[in-house]
Structures are given as structure tokens and as C-alpha cells.
Amino acid sequence: MDQGKKAQLKAKERLLARVKARKDIGLLYQQLILGDRNALATAITLCESTATDDQIFSRELIQNILPHTGKAKRIGITGVPGVGKSTFIEQFGLNLIAAKHKVAVLAIDPSSQRTKGSILGDKTRMEMLSNHEQAFIRPSPANDALGGVAARTREAMLLCEAAGYDVILIETVGVGQSEIAVRSMVDYFLLLMLAGAGDELQGIKRGIMEMADGIAITKVDGENTLASKRAKAEYKNALHLFPPAKNQWSPQVFLTSAYENIGLDEVKNNIDLYFKQLSENGYLQTQRKEQNIGWFDNLLREGMLQAFLSQEGKLQELKLLREAVASGNIDPQSAAKKLLSL
Ligand code: GDP
Secondary structure (H helix, E strand, C coil), rough: HHHHHHHHHHHHHHHHHHHHHHHCHHHHHHHHHHHCCCHHHHHHHHCCCHHHHHHHHHHHHHHHHHHHHCEEEEEEECCCCHHHHHHHHHHHHHHHHHHCCCCCEEEEEECCCCCCCCCCCCCCCHHHHCCCCCCEEEEECCCCCCHHHHHHHHHHHHHHHCCCEEEEEEECCCCCCHHHHHHHCCCCCCCEECCCCCCCCCCHHHHHHEEEEHEEEEECHHHHHHHHHHHHHHHHHHHHHCCCCCCCCEEEEEEEECCEEEEEHHHHHHHHHHHHHHCCCCCCCCEEEEEHHHHHHHHHHHHHHHHHHHCCCCHHHHHHHHHHCCCCCHHHHHHHHHHHHC
């Protein structure tokens, strides 16, 4: 770790210690809304903490910052590992910064719960963007026993907005569950796809395609170009088969190369058009309301689970029952009933 990063980490730790010692959310709030990156990182860490004290602080902090949130464009970006997400996001983020935006990148990685790593753990990812003054990059919490990763990401998003970031990119790996969580917290959902060998429209992708507001075919350079053009026609046809969206939006397909910075401006223009069109027809507001309801529902689910599992002995019982289900000593239904004392 270089000296600068070490010093930054120290400053963050000192700030967190001071905030905790003085139970002073006011201090953190002040620095956060001035756009201080250390304060932002500290605030996100506080929200990720499961300590009861920290949770009380973080709830208060979120309450305080709410009036400063809601103005950013919230964009979800998804695609299978290797499709080119981080390369795309880095170039896209740099383009946005060149257009005078402040960009925050948050990542949800469901597999991180198993590996205790993170898709952004590798420091070489998005190096240029992560070193940029106008960018802030944050991986998802490494693990969360109660499955609240999505809730933490939502809070991180709000904190970034309060710190003045006006574009929030939320990255997720295209494996199902996390897309649905991300879809419910963003305005525009971008799906990255490769021009593959005829398997484009199969399996899980169809469901994810239906959620997309735009599809970008990646790595359209070199020998991929021809296959990509064919894939574009296929995807366009497939999109026509879906029923029209409530918000009147028709998703487009883009040919992009992050290496050559091709097609990324078209994606950006499409996102701008989306915001213009949906502000005019009122759907942006409707979607934001739905996002809030989703937030509420999630908090409720998480809270109920937490309250339930904090009962004496429940966590231990859960652990034992999981093992028993795995080894076939009890069936899942009976195990769930037992835990719930039904
Ligand atoms: P992720 O796993 O979805 O985040 O994918 P990465 O961004 O790590 O990219 C996966 C691989 O594809 C890497 O080897 C990249 O160098 C390569 N790649 C990414 N973008 C492009 C592109 O625009 N053109 C080409 N030819 N390769 C790319």
C-alpha cells in the first residue's frame, strides 16, 4: 500500500474514532455534505457496521442527509463476469467526469458473501477512475449474514448523493438475485452483453433482458465486430417480443468498445434521453416512489429477520438446523417450522 493510501486510511480511522467517541453525527454530516471523501467512506463504514451503537448513529445520519439526496442519476450496470463491466465502467466514468459530472461506483457482488472478497477488491480494477478526484469507488460489504447487502448499497448510494455525486453507477454480477435488488433501486438499468455463439437469448438472460432499459454489446472491436452486428439485430428482435413498458420507454441496443471508447457516448445520450422523457411523462417520480416502497419493504424484512434471530439461542439453532438439512437429517420444511416454532 502506498504512503498516500496509508495516510488516507489513518485519517478515516481517526475520523471514525472521533465520531464514535463523541457520538457526534453532526461532525460527520457537516464534512459529508461538503463532499469530503474520507467522511463519505467513514459514513459508509458506519452504515455497514452491525454494532448496535453504530446502527443508531447510521440511522440518524441517513435521516439527516435525506434532504440532500435524490438528485443523482441512479444507474445499474450488470453483466456476467468477463463481459467487460469494470473496463466499461472505468471508461464510462471517465467520460462522465470529462462532461463535468461527479461519479460514484458501488458494487454488489453476491459471491463475495462466500469468498469474503469483493469484485472490486482487486486494486487493479478501474485504476484510473479510482485515482480520480471526481470519482468515488466502493465495493459491497464483504459479507452480511442477514443478507442486507442490497440495503447497505442503498444507504451508500444516498450517502454518495449527499456528498455531491450526481451520477451513481451500481455494478452487479449477472446472476439473478442481485439484479432484482439493484433494479429496484436505480432509474436506468444497463445490461452488458457479449456477442456470443448463438446462446444470447437463452436461460437467465431473457429475464434480465426484460428488466433492461438499454443493452450494450461490449468489446465491439477487432474480430468481434461482425458477430456483434448480428447480435445487435437479434437482441433488437428479442426486445420487440416483450410487452411495452409502463413508462413508455423502448430499450435500445448499442455497439460499444471500452478499449476504443466507441459507443459509450451513445449510451450516455440514451440515458439523458431516458431522464428527459420520463421526467416529462411523470414516470421518473413514480419510479422513485416505487424505489422508496422497495426500500421500506427491505428494511422491514431485514428488521424482522434481525429481531427474530436476536432472540436467545436462535442463531445457534439456525446453524444446527442448516447442518441437519444439509446432511438430510431433517427436511427443509420441517426445519423451518421448527425454527419458527410453528
Ligand atoms: P468484468 O468481469 O465484467 O468486470 O470484465 P472486465 O472489465 O474485467 O473485462 C474482462 C476482459 O475483457 C479483460 O481481459 C478485458 O481486458 C477485456 N475487455 C474489456 N473491455 C474490452 C473491450 O472493449 N475490448 C476488448 N477487446 N476487450 C475488452
